[in-house]
Amino acid sequence: MANAFWCVVEDDRKGAPKKVMAEVIGEAARLSGGEVEAVWLTDKATDEGVKQLGEWGARKVWLLENAAFAPYRAEVWAPAIAELAKAQSPRAILAPVTSRQRELMARLAARLDVGLAADCMGLAMEGDRLIATRPVYAGKLLAKMAWAKTPWLATLRPNVFKPADAVPGRAAAVERPTASLPAAALKLVERREEVSTGLPELTEAEIVLSGGRGMKGPENYVILEELGGVIGAAVGASRAAVDAGWRPHRFQIGQTGRTISPKLYMGFGVSGAIQHLAGMRTSKVIVAINKDPEAPIFKIADYGIVADLFEVVPALTQEFKRLLEK
Amino acid sequence: MKILVLVKQVPDTATQVKIGANPKAIDTAGITWIVSPYDEFAVEEALRIKEKRGQADVVAVTLGPDRAKEALRSCLAMGCDRAIHLNDPAWAEADTLATAKALAAVVKQESPELVLTGRQAIDDDMGAVPAQVAELLGWPCAYWIMEEAVDGDGKTARTGRQVEGGLEIFDVPLPAVLSAQKGLNEPRYPTLKGIMGAKKKEIKDVKAGDLGLGAETPQLSVVALEALPPRPPGRIIQGDVPTAVKELVRSLREDAKAI
Ligand SMILES: Cc1cc2nc3c(=O)[nH]c(=O)nc-3n(C[C@H](O)[C@H](O)[C@H](O)COP(=O)(O)OP(=O)(O)OC[C@H]3O[C@@H](n4cnc5c(N)ncnc54)[C@H](O)[C@@H]3O)c2cc1C
Ligand SMILES: Nc1ncnc2c1ncn2[C@@H]1O[C@H](COP(=O)(O)O)[C@@H](O)[C@H]1O
Numbered sequence: 001m002a003n004a005f006w007c008v009v010e011d012d013r014k015g016a017p018k019k020v021m022a023e024v025i026g027e028a029a030r031l032s033g034g035e036v037e038a039v040w041l042t043d044k045a046t047d048e049g050v051k052q053l054g055e056w057g058a059r060k061v062w063l064l065e066n067a068a069f070a071p072y073r074a075e076v077w078a079p080a081i082a083e084l085a086k087a088q089s090p091r092a093i094l095a096p097v098t099s100r101q102r103e104l105m106a107r108l109a110a111r112l113d114v115g116l117a118a119d120c121m122g123l124a125m126e127g128d129r130l131i132a133t134r135p136v137y138a139g140k141l142l143a144k145m146a147w148a149k150t151p152w153l154a155t156l157r158p159n160v161f162k163p164a165d166a167v168p169g170r171a172a173a174v175e176r177p178t179a180s181l182p183a184a185a186l187k188l189v190e191r192r193e194e195v196s197t198g199l200p201e202l203t204e205a206e207i208v209l210s211g212g213r214g215m216k217g218p219e220n221y222v223i224l225e226e227l228g229g230v231i232g233a234a235v236g237a238s239r240a241a242v243d244a245g246w247r248p249h250r251f252q253i254g255q256t257g258r259t260i261s262p263k264l265y266m267g268f269g270v271s272g273a274i275q276h277l278a279g280m281r282t283s284k285v286i287v288a289i290n291k292d293p294e295a296p297i298f299k300i301a302d303y304g305i306v307a308d309l310f311e312v313v314p315a316l317t318q319e320f321k322r323l324l325e326k
Numbered sequence: 327m328k329i330l331v332l333v334k335q336v337p338d339t340a341t342q343v344k345i346g347a348n349p350k351a352i353d354t355a356g357i358t359w360i361v362s363p364y365d366e367f368a369v370e371e372a373l374r375i376k377e378k379r380g381q382a383d384v385v386a387v388t389l390g391p392d393r394a395k396e397a398l399r400s401c402l403a404m405g406c407d408r409a410i411h412l413n414d415p416a417w418a419e420a421d422t423l424a425t426a427k428a429l430a431a432v433v434k435q436e437s438p439e440l441v442l443t444g445r446q447a448i449d450d451d452m453g454a455v456p457a458q459v460a461e462l463l464g465w466p467c468a469y470w471i472m473e474e475a476v477d478g479d480g481k482t483a484r485t486g487r488q489v490e491g492g493l494e495i496f497d498v499p500l501p502a503v504l505s506a507q508k509g510l511n512e513p514r515y516p517t518l519k520g521i522m523g524a525k526k527k528e529i530k531d532v533k534a535g536d537l538g539l540g541a542e543t544p545q546l547s548v549v550a551l552e553a554l555p556p557r558p559p560g561r562i563i564q565g566d567v568p569t570a571v572k573e574l575v576r577s578l579r580e581d582a583k584a585i
Binding site for chain 1: 457462484486487498499545547554568571575
C-alpha cells in the first residue's frame with residue numbers, strides 16, 4: 001500500500017520485538033489513520049513476535065528472515081529494506097532510536113536519497129506533509145523540520161510517544177518477500193555481553209536513577225541499585241562519576257553519553273551541569289536530591305529535597321517498598 | 327596510510343543558544359565555537375594510529391563557513407598534517423545528506439584507507455553523516471566504536487562497537503568509515519609548539535564546483551526553531567529526611583502519577 005507507514009522492527013535478538021515498538025507502531029497508526037506495516041529483518045522470528053506486532057496494530061508484517069541478518073550489519077540490512085521500499089513505496093519509514101537504527105536509517109536515507117529526521121520527540125501531519133519536532137543544540141532548542149519528498153524517514157525517541165494498546169486477536173498478514181543480499185563486509189569476532197545488573201536498559205527504562213560525584217565512590221552505587229530493584233529503575237551516572245572510573249561509560253547520561261527521556265528521573269548528588277541536562281531534560285518528572293540548595297539541577301526539578309543522599313536513599317527504598325507491598 | 331578525519335565546528339557545549347532574527351537559525355553573535363567533542367576522539371584516534379605505525383598522512387576535513395577554519399587550525403595544532411576546507415555558499419543550506427555527498431566526493435578524490443568521524447555533531451545531533459558517507463562510497467562502516475586497532479598491513483581494523491547490551495568486536499575491511507564514541511580515547515591538548523606549527527600547515531579550500539557538485543535542494547530542512555516549553559515551577563520539599571521522603575513518595579504516586 002503506497003500510503004503505508006512502515007515501522008522497522010527492533011527486536012531482542014531472541015525473536016520478539018522490543019517494547020519500544022508499541023510506541024513506534026502507535027505513532028505510525030495515529031499519523032496514517034491505521035495504515036501501518038512492520039518490516040522485520042531477523043535471523044529468527046517467533047510466531048509470538050509476529051502476533052505481538054499484529055496486536056499492536058501492524059496490518060502487515062514484511063518478514064525478511066535470513067541467517068545473513070545476524071549479527072546486524074548495516075551493509076546487508078540497508079539494501080534489503082531499500083529494495084523493498086522501492087517496490088512498495090511506503091509514505092514513511094519509522095524506527096526507534098537505538099545504536100543500530102541510528103546507522104541503519106541514515107544509510108537507508110542515503111540509498112533512497114531522502115531526508116532522515118533522527119531522534120524525533122514529536123511528529124504531526126500538517127495537511128499533506130509530515131513535520132518532525134526534534135531537539136537540537138543538545139536539547140537547548142527544538143527544531144521543526146520537513147522533508148522534500150517521501151518516504152519520510154524518522155527515528156523516534158523512546159518513552160516519548162504513546163504506545164499502542166495491544167488488541168488481543170488483532171492479527172497482521174505476513175509477507176515473506178525475497179531480498180537480494182549483498183555479501184557482508186564486517187566479520188563478527190566476538191560479542192562481549194554486559195554483566196546484567198538485572199535492572200532495565202538505561203535508554204528504555206521508565207524510571208532512571210542517576211548518581212553523580214556526590215556518590216563519593218563506586219562502592220556506593222549498590223544503594224541506588226537496591227532502590228532500582230524495588231521500583232524497576234535503571235541506574236545511570238554523571239560524567240564526573242564516569243570519568244572518575246566509578247561507572248562504565250555506557251551508564252553516562254548527558255551530551256557525551258546517553259540521552260534519556262524516562263517518566264521519572266531522580267538525580268542523587270548530581271549538580272545539574274548544562275551537559276548533564278542535555279541528556280535528561282526531557283524526562284517527564286525530575287527529582288533532585290542534593291546537599292546544596294543552590295545546585296542548578298533544582299531549577300529544572302519538579303521535586304527536590306535538600307539533604308544528604310546517604311540518608312535519603314535508604315529512606316526512599318524503605319518507603320517505596322512499603323508503598324509497593326500494599 | 328592516509329586517514330581523513332571529518333570534523334564539524336559547533337557552539338561550545340556551555341554556550342547559551344538563542345533563536346536568531348531568521349527563526350530557522352540561531353543567533354551566532356557572541357558564540358564560542360569548538361570542534362564537536364566526539365570529533366576530537368576521531369582526531370586523537372587518527373594521531374594514535376599514525377604514532378603506532380610510525381607514519382601516516384592525517385587530514386582534517388570540514389564543511390562549513392569561513393569561521394570553520396578555526397576548527398581545522400585546532401586539529402592541525404593537535405597534530406594533523408594538513409586540512410581541507412569545503413567552503414561554498416552552495417552548501418549554506420546543506421542537510422546531513424548534502425553534507426555527506428560533498429564529504430564523500432572529497433574522500434573519493436583523496437582515497438584514504440580510513441575515514442574517522444564523531445558519533446554525532448552536537449549541534450544538529452543527527453548522527454547520520456558517517457553512515458551516509460559510507461553508503462555513498464559503498465564502504466563498510468562501524469558506528470560508536472570504543473576500541474580500534476588497525477592491523478599491520480593496513481588491510482582491516484578490529485573495532486569494538488557499542489550496542490544495546492554489550493560490545494561487538496568486528497573485523498572491518500579497509501577502506502571504511504568508523505564513528506567514534508566517548509571512551510575510545512582521551513583527546514590530547516595542543517602544545518604551544520603544535521599551535522605555532524599549525525600556522526605553517528596547509529589548509530586547502532574546496533568549492534562545490536571543484537568536486538563537480540552544485541547547489542542541491544536539501545532533503546530535510548528546518549521550518550522553524552522553537553524554545554523549549556517551560557517546565558512548571560518545582561517544589562523543594564521541606565522537613566526532616568523521613569518526613570520529606572514520605573511526602574516525596576506520596577507526591578510521585580498521587581500528584582505526578584510517576585510511579
Ligand atoms: C564537552 C563536555 C561534555 C560533557 N558531557 C557530559 C555528559 O555527557 N554528562 C555529564 O553528566 N556531564 C558532562 N560534562 C561535564 C559537566 O560539565 C559536569 O562537570 C558534570 O556533569 C558534573 O557531574 P556531577 O554533577 O556528578 O558533579 P559535581 O558538579 O561535582 O556535583 C556534585 C554534586 O553532588 C552534591 N553532593 C555532594 N555530596 C552529596 C551528598 N552526600 N548528598 C547529596 N548531594 C551531594 C554537591 O552539592 C554537588 O552539587 C561535559 C563537559 C564538557 C566540557
Ligand atoms: N559539516 C561537516 N563537516 C565535516 N564533518 C562533518 C560535518 N557534519 C558532520 N560531520 C561528521 O559527521 C559526524 C556526525 O554528524 P551528524 O550526522 O551531523 O550528527 C560528525 O561528528 C562529524 O565527524
